Amino acid sequence: MKRVLITVFAAFIALTAAAQSPIVQAHLEPSHGILVGQPIRMVVTVYVPNYFTGSPDFPEFEIENAIVVLPQDRPANSNTQIDGVRYAGITETYVIYPQQAGDFHLPREQVTVPFALAPPKSTIAQVPLPALAFHADVPAAARDLDYFLPTTALTMQQKWSSPMKNLRVGDTIERTVTVTATKMQSMLIPPLSLDAPSGIRVYPEEPVIHDQKTDRGDFVYGRRTQTAKYVIQKEGDYTLPSIELKWWNLSSHRLVTATLPAVHFIAAANTNYVTELPPESEPAPIAPIRHRSLWKQYRSRILITSLCCIAVALLLAMIWYWLPRARRRLQAWQERRRHSEATYFHNLQRACTQNNAAESYVWLLKWIAVADPGVSLQQALKRADNPLLTSDTNDLGESLFAQRIQDYSWNGKRFAALLRQQRKDHRMHLSKHQYLNDLNPK
Incomplete structure (x- = not known):
């Protein structure tokens, strides 16, 4: 009897955890009657219980014989009720352009989702995209065209x-x-x-x-x-x-x-027009042919040509060796700059100044993930120990994920000023700590 109770209790816990796992939904717009070259929107929504502790990592993928335009960091926020559980949602949209007729299957990529399964603790889940497929065709009236x-x-x-x-x-x-x-x-x-x-x-x-x-x-x-x-x-x-x-x-x-x-x-007609090929001139008298060594006659040209060929070959080899590496370094630098703490904070400040609550919330999560890796939103607020900042952050979350629409007092410009002051204080604290370490080396 005891073993049966233990088995039933374990199954109940497993079902409860599964019921509160992230959910990924996706659909195509349009889903049928698609023509070659016509844009197709793939709308992907991730739902999590409680709230997100970071920005979901939507995958990048390619489809053969199609152009895929990836999301441009402008997600839409939402909330819903699923089986009596409150879920928060973030939606991204891909655009697909089929380049030829045929069947297309979307790859089963996974979405990395950080969320609060047991607040304030952060949990990361890997959730696969649903299996989607579509058919692109060419109308019968246009099939004879090249x-x-x-x-x-x-x-x-x-x-x-x-x-x-x-x-x-x-x-x-x-x-x-x-x-x-x-x-x-x-x-x-x-x-x-x-x-x-x-x-x-x-x-x-x-x-x-x-x-x-x-x-x-x-x-x-x-x-x-x-x-x-x-x-x-x-x-x-x-x-x-x-x-x-x-x-x-x-x-x-x-x-x-x-x-x-x-x-x-x-x-x-144009009497002054001169054709591209002028008339042949009178043949010059032929001088007697004197036999001369080809090496003596063209020695300097052969040497110069050989040196030039060697120099060009060396230059091409250097370009072949260094250009891909330089390009990869430049791309890596641009990628690091695009995902740097300063860039994320700049985007956060801009969204707050524009009083855009949805973008402010997304960039806040991204900025915290870069500024303090592994730290959730709640942990970051606890470290900041700033009641005003905590209050404004709660107002921001309530304005986005509340079940009922209310008149919340979240002010983007005030929130941006609090974040700037908090970032400045945090940097001064780090500088002071580093200075003391330099004075008292171990």
């Missing part, structure tokens, strides 16, 4: 360096064609054919692509610019062919054609 360009709006414009009048042989005209697609990355805009009839030489330049994004990384528009120079080599009556670009309208669900009309102009 490309697929889905967007809500597309414009195609062109401009010329000079008017298409009074042209003569030898004149050069520059043509610039710009294609802009709304909520679309520029790499999906196909190249345009800037052809010309016989008698005109075309010199195309490298295309320029540009993506305009929001602060969250969403595409506002993609733009492709192509430029070419037309050199008139013969007089005549010319017509440059029209340019067409087919795209799929996401609003009307039909295939649309953007067109630049054909361009007609007349080129007159």
